[in-house]
Amino acid sequence: MTEMVQSSAAQLPSSLEEIRALLAEIPDPEIPVITIEELGILRRVDRDGGRIVVTITPTYSGCPAMEMICGQIIDTLAANGIEDAQVKTVYSPAWTTDWMSEAAKAKLDAYGVAPPGSREAVLCPRCRSNDVRTVSSFGSTACKALMVCQACLEPFDWFKAI
Numbered sequence: 500m501t502e503m504v505q506s507s508a509a510q511l512p513s514s515l516e517e518i519r520a521l522l523a524e525i526p527d528p529e530i531p532v533i534t535i536e537e538l539g540i541l542r543r544v545d546r547d548g549g550r551i552v553v554t555i556t557p558t559y560s561g562c563p564a565m566e567m568i569c570g571q572i573i574d575t576l577a578a579n580g581i582e583d584a585q586v587k588t589v590y591s592p593a594w595t596t597d598w599m600s601e602a603a604k605a606k607l608d609a610y611g612v613a614p615p616g617s618r619e620a621v622l623c624p625r626c627r628s629n630d631v632r633t634v635s636s637f638g639s640t641a642c643k644a645l646m647v648c649q650a651c652l653e654p655f656d657w658f659k660a661i
């Protein structure tokens with residue numbers, strides 16, 4: 500547990516839209532080039548009395564990154580003067596890679612992770628060859644498969660479509 504220091508007496512974010520905008524900036528712990536908003540994890544921000552309730556849908560159940568994301572949401576709110584907050588995890592409807600924005604998919608690709616799509620459509624992020632082979636169905640995390648390009652021999656992660 501880290502000690503939160505209130506940095507300034509700046510105005511507290513007053514609207515739910517402002518709060519959502521703050522949370523939308525939180526990067527995914529595994530793929531820091533995309534935010535939880537772009538991934539489609541951040542579902543809702545509501546007010547329940549004096550409490551802010553943030554609803555998220557995990558990408559893959561048991562993805563250890565989710566705990567980190569919960570912590571970052573609480574920390575971000577606390578840093579903005581919101582102490583009374585709760586993160587609610589909703590599994591239904593289940594997250595699918597369709598919730599990922601096109602911009603997020605392009606960023607993934609630029610980051611060297613093949614974006615979700617059909618297995619046939621996977622291209623090497625380095626040389627764009629489609630001559631790729633699955634090395635392991637579970638890459639650096641359960642969300643990704645480890646692939647290797649037969650053309651340039653570059654190993655890369657593929658964000659599996661679900």
Ligand SMILES: [Zn+2]
Pocket residue numbers: 623624625626627628648649650651652653
């Ligand atoms: Zn390649």
